[in-house]
Amino acid sequence: MSGKQQNAGKTAFTFLRNNTVPLMFILICAVCIPISGFSPSYLLNEIITRLGRNAFLILSLLIPIMAGMGLNFGMTLGAMAGELALIFVSDWQIWGIPGVVLAMIVSIPFSVLLGWVCGKILNMAKGREMITSYIISFFINGIYQLIVLYLMGSVIPIAHSSIKLPRGYGIRNTVSLLNMRQCIDNLLAVRIAGVKIPVLTLLIIALMCILIVWFRRTKLGQDMRAVGQDIQVARDAGINVERTRIISIIISTVLAGFGMILYLQNIGNLSTYSAHSQVGMFCIAALLVGGASVDHASIGNVFLGVILFHTMFIVAPQAGAVITGDSMIGEYFRVFVSYGVITLALIMYEMKKRRQKANIGEQLALAQKEEEQHE
Amino acid sequence: MKAKLASFVASFGLPRLIITGFLLALFILAPIVGVDLPMQITNVINRFSWNAILVLAMVPMVHSGCGLNFGLPLGIISGLLGATLSLEFGFTGPMSFVMAVVISTPFALVLGMGYGALLNRIKGGEMMIATYVGFSSVSFMCMMWLLLPYHKADMVWGLAGKGLRTTISLEGYYDKVLSNFLQINIGKISIPTGALLLFALLAVAMWAFLHTKTGTAMTAVGSNPTFAKAAGIKVDKIRMLSVVMSTWLAAIGILVYEQGFGFIQLYMAPFYMALPAVSAILIGGASVNKATIVNVILGTLLFQGIVTMTPTVMNSVIHTDMSEVIRVIASNGMILYALTRRSEVSR
Numbered sequence: 001m002s003g004k005q006q007n008a009g010k011t012a013f014t015f016l017r018n019n020t021v022p023l024m025f026i027l028i029c030a031v032c033i034p035i036s037g038f039s040p041s042y043l044l045n046e047i048i049t050r051l052g053r054n055a056f057l058i059l060s061l062l063i064p065i066m067a068g069m070g071l072n073f074g075m076t077l078g079a080m081a082g083e084l085a086l087i088f089v090s091d092w093q094i095w096g097i098p099g100v101v102l103a104m105i106v107s108i109p110f111s112v113l114l115g116w117v118c119g120k121i122l123n124m125a126k127g128r129e130m131i132t133s134y135i136i137s138f139f140i141n142g143i144y145q146l147i148v149l150y151l152m153g154s155v156i157p158i159a160h161s162s163i164k165l166p167r168g169y170g171i172r173n174t175v176s177l178l179n180m181r182q183c184i185d186n187l188l189a190v191r192i193a194g195v196k197i198p199v200l201t202l203l204i205i206a207l208m209c210i211l212i213v214w215f216r217r218t219k220l221g222q223d224m225r226a227v228g229q230d231i232q233v234a235r236d237a238g239i240n241v242e243r244t245r246i247i248s249i250i251i252s253t254v255l256a257g258f259g260m261i262l263y264l265q266n267i268g269n270l271s272t273y274s275a276h277s278q279v280g281m282f283c284i285a286a287l288l289v290g291g292a293s294v295d296h297a298s299i300g301n302v303f304l305g306v307i308l309f310h311t312m313f314i315v316a317p318q319a320g321a322v323i324t325g326d327s328m329i330g331e332y333f334r335v336f337v338s339y340g341v342i343t344l345a346l347i348m349y350e351m352k353k354r355r356q357k358a359n360i361g362e363q364l365a366l367a368q369k370e371e372e373q374h375e
Numbered sequence: 376m377k378a379k380l381a382s383f384v385a386s387f388g389l390p391r392l393i394i395t396g397f398l399l400a401l402f403i404l405a406p407i408v409g410v411d412l413p414m415q416i417t418n419v420i421n422r423f424s425w426n427a428i429l430v431l432a433m434v435p436m437v438h439s440g441c442g443l444n445f446g447l448p449l450g451i452i453s454g455l456l457g458a459t460l461s462l463e464f465g466f467t468g469p470m471s472f473v474m475a476v477v478i479s480t481p482f483a484l485v486l487g488m489g490y491g492a493l494l495n496r497i498k499g500g501e502m503m504i505a506t507y508v509g510f511s512s513v514s515f516m517c518m519m520w521l522l523l524p525y526h527k528a529d530m531v532w533g534l535a536g537k538g539l540r541t542t543i544s545l546e547g548y549y550d551k552v553l554s555n556f557l558q559i560n561i562g563k564i565s566i567p568t569g570a571l572l573l574f575a576l577l578a579v580a581m582w583a584f585l586h587t588k589t590g591t592a593m594t595a596v597g598s599n600p601t602f603a604k605a606a607g608i609k610v611d612k613i614r615m616l617s618v619v620m621s622t623w624l625a626a627i628g629i630l631v632y633e634q635g636f637g638f639i640q641l642y643m644a645p646f647y648m649a650l651p652a653v654s655a656i657l658i659g660g661a662s663v664n665k666a667t668i669v670n671v672i673l674g675t676l677l678f679q680g681i682v683t684m685t686p687t688v689m690n691s692v693i694h695t696d697m698s699e700v701i702r703v704i705a706s707n708g709m710i711l712y713a714l715t716r717r718s719e720v721s722r
Contacts, residue, residue, distance in 0.1 A: 139704065329521055342507050
């Protein structure tokens, strides 16, 4: 009986340890929601809007995690590809749903190219993929700026002066996407008790989830899981590790490009030089808040994460303003929490890795001892 | 001849060669397009004197195998605490600089020890976690700058009477105290002797330290931790020492930067300060697990040279300022290059 209790205690402890971050967030939200004084329908509306806006982007992170490449900070590359496509499509004046679909199609070659470059570089930096993908996002951002700020309009033809800087080349700081704003969200949208539900967007996200589940079962998906578990074993089993890793990054980048286009059609304008800069950080933070870790993430984590993270994001400034009388405190608080969550998750992952290593060592020693006793 | 050239390129590194060549081209172009060269040289030397100590802060952690210190903002925050407290306590003139150094030291030691203890528990994942430790601490301090009870009239927001401003002028405090100390003027070129002397002092101290018993142990830990452990070196302790040193140097580094720049920058300003320092030392020839004082000096000169020269020269040549983009591509490209060297994968 006592053994059972002990066991239950141990399970509870492991549960707590594995879910520290989501539980912490539930607590923060539980405290902040009443203080902020937002009405439930407002909150629900905001959360569903943000779910539609962000879920697809976050889904793009799942596949590299499966392939053991950690959190893909290089998803920013996909976001940039999506933005490039949107700039072209708005220059061609193709609006509404055709515009969104065309942008997605145009983004694919950019995403594939960038993803391939990123995957190649990450293969040269095995063991430190995350910091490398993080620096890649900065590096490609420089190249993106070079293209958009200097080459567009001077080398790459841009016809409409409305999106060009007054000097004749380079793209303006904001490109209006007013003519495709929420075109996907509004089609088939349903209003229930004042809460707008963007059914089509949610359907697209659901379809993506199904695709990911299906993908995991394919040969390629299985290969990726094998590579994620142990590169050496996978290689011995005849899997082309390098190629598999590159493909996983390419898929992630393409999905991030689609996600960014969905995100921007909801927002309705494109901040040419800054829209992508924070996207990686927020998506990764949201995924981790949902209980994912560096080596394991599920679709459930994505949705729990979006809901918890964005609830915090909505209520924190208001709650901070009520508590301290200064609205900036809440703004800084949510930024701090986003970074703090990522830091915590990274630390827990590295410590878990060390613990497992130590465990394996102990087990080996134990097995050796037993063997000696048998002799 | 060709083989010799190839081996030179391989050892020096192609990106480094491109960056050096680019800077040389800028210097050659400068007089042709009518840029005031002595003025530019003064600028480069000045910016070197502001930034060199921040770059020097990279050295100890690279030596002990903790990798590039992307967590530099943590040390910078200690420096900022020292600077603001020194002003708050009413120190002025050169004394305010001395007190800023004195006050920031305990902060740097405590934060550095905590940071070191953390890095000891996550060996192998240092660089990524360091980056995020830096980010979290900067965003945490953003709240603190607003909440801490500072009252000095020229530091806080005028209307509210509380909460520090985003930039605080150092006029009347330690603005240029080091730069003006023993300043030498040759023609149009002026040399900030004091700041250079302080850097020289710290650099020599670092060089000497690396040749002491503890310093050699630090290098041993970095190059082969298992061997070092077998030789009876307390690996964790040495790593901790290197992190504390790096954090303290970052604190001093930001104070020297401020005295040259003339302002204290708070809130999000320290956020990306690690990246220029990291890429500077890499441009100077360092790698993820090898760095010398020469790398620091060369790297800071090259990096700051590009930062100062590109805007003016580019502007005169093509009448647009592409310097920001070039800086982003060059510095991050350099970091990428260093991270992907296969021979240096430490795990």
